[in-house]
Amino acid sequence: MQQVTTKHKNPRRLAAALPLMSAFMLAACSGPAAPPAPPPMQVTVANPIERQIRDWDEYVGRFEAVQDAEIRPRATGTITSVLFTDGQQVQKGQPLFVVDPRPYRAALAQAQAQGQRAQATLANARSELQRAEKLLAAQAVSREEFETNQATLRTAQADVAAARAQTQTAELNLSFTTVRAPISGRVSNRRVSTGNFVSDGQTVLTRIVSTNPIWFVFDGAEAFYLKYRRQDQSGERSSSRDTGNPIEVQLADESGWNWRGRMDFVDNAIDPNSGTIRAHAVIQNPDGFLTPGMFGRARLLGSGSYRAMLIPDEAIVTDQTRRFVYVVGADGKTAQRPVVTGPPADGLRVVREGLKLNDRVVIAGLTALQPGMPVQAKLTRIQLKQGSGSPASMPVTTPPASDASAAN
Numbered sequence: 001m002q003q004v005t006t007k008h009k010n011p012r013r014l015a016a017a018l019p020l021m022s023a024f025m026l027a028a029c030s031g032p033a034a035p036p037a038p039p040p041m042q043v044t045v046a047n048p049i050e051r052q053i054r055d056w057d058e059y060v061g062r063f064e065a066v067q068d069a070e071i072r073p074r075a076t077g078t079i080t081s082v083l084f085t086d087g088q089q090v091q092k093g094q095p096l097f098v099v100d101p102r103p104y105r106a107a108l109a110q111a112q113a114q115g116q117r118a119q120a121t122l123a124n125a126r127s128e129l130q131r132a133e134k135l136l137a138a139q140a141v142s143r144e145e146f147e148t149n150q151a152t153l154r155t156a157q158a159d160v161a162a163a164r165a166q167t168q169t170a171e172l173n174l175s176f177t178t179v180r181a182p183i184s185g186r187v188s189n190r191r192v193s194t195g196n197f198v199s200d201g202q203t204v205l206t207r208i209v210s211t212n213p214i215w216f217v218f219d220g221a222e223a224f225y226l227k228y229r230r231q232d233q234s235g236e237r238s239s240s241r242d243t244g245n246p247i248e249v250q251l252a253d254e255s256g257w258n259w260r261g262r263m264d265f266v267d268n269a270i271d272p273n274s275g276t277i278r279a280h281a282v283i284q285n286p287d288g289f290l291t292p293g294m295f296g297r298a299r300l301l302g303s304g305s306y307r308a309m310l311i312p313d314e315a316i317v318t319d320q321t322r323r324f325v326y327v328v329g330a331d332g333k334t335a336q337r338p339v340v341t342g343p344p345a346d347g348l349r350v351v352r353e354g355l356k357l358n359d360r361v362v363i364a365g366l367t368a369l370q371p372g373m374p375v376q377a378k379l380t381r382i383q384l385k386q387g388s389g390s391p392a393s394m395p396v397t398t399p400p401a402s403d404a405s406a407a408n
Helices: 011-030 102-137 143-175 222-234
Strands: 041-046 049-053 056-065 068-071 077-082 095-099 178-180 185-187 206-209 214-221 246-251 259-266 276-283 295-301 306-311 323-328 334-338 340-345 348-353 361-364 375-380
Touching: 041 323, 049 340, 102 143, 214 222, 214 295, 222 276, 246 276, 361 375
Parallel strands: 041 375
Antiparallel strands: 041 361, 049 306, 056 214, 056 295, 068 206, 077 095, 095 178, 185 206, 214 276, 246 259, 246 295, 259 276, 306 348, 323 334, 323 361, 340 348
8 A cells, every 4th residue: 555645845834824724614613793782772861840730620611791681672662863883882871772752752741741730739739728727726617628628738749749750750751762772892783773663672672792801601510510519628729609710711713821710600500411510700801802602612720739740741652551651760771650640731741640750751762662671861851831821830849958858
């Protein structure tokens, strides 16, 4: 058997190539290298704001005139003048219509003549009685005749009083021929024209509604009524029956609550058909912009003052059964925190339960968050949104050092 011997011409080159060959062999055995881990997701976090909050309850209603007068004549006759322009603003006592006054002037003249006749009869009766007194003293007339003269005087006095009353009635009827505005407000269109015949207390001439102030009338659910009664009993909030609780109104084309007033009336019974109770508030309307029948949404002070946290609405996640927020713990991982929310305030959302002042709440970057996910948190501050149209909150008053306690 022949032995083959292989000789390497350059042993140093072979020794240098061995480590490189080993590296290639190891790479071929281990497969492709794993990609590097992605960096943690970036989110924006902030601590809740603690504020003093008052709840507001919302209602739907309409404006009504405080005074609404249907104008009817108190004299019968023909309309001779119309003294206003349809739709104008009128003042109490301003003349509106004139009914033909001539028959009433004649009746007044007749009553005045009857009064003068009664006065003459009375003067004659007094003279007769004075003569009878002198004759009775001289025993020239009988007692019976003297008493007759006394009765005649009393009758004449009664006739004068009756004539005076008839004159006053005639003067009053004559004054009714000028139909005047019983209230100040805006007049509707005329329902009769010059030449029309109108009847006392029957013919409708026009209508006047007052404009300042004006009522905002709405119906409240029985549940709200019970809540207010409980709050009144506990001293948290006074009843609107006894206190002019503040109310704000928003018109159909407005985004803010621009009209402010106070509660003025709560009805004495709940409607058994609808389960609601009627109430109204007084709103100042100096320029007459608010019109009876106009629609509006109102919010009424619904609670006393209490402490609560404020966070943006965007930070709150809602599923089918609950609401929660994401908070970032000291380990840099996210966790879900169930919360109980309340009404808006200063453009933010009230959180009644579930948060603490030192919680770092995720307010931006929630799209792909999952519980337990590591994140890179960027701390910022929540800003109040003044002029947002929501009720304003108040800062929490810092207690004295002796009364302060550390947050748990």
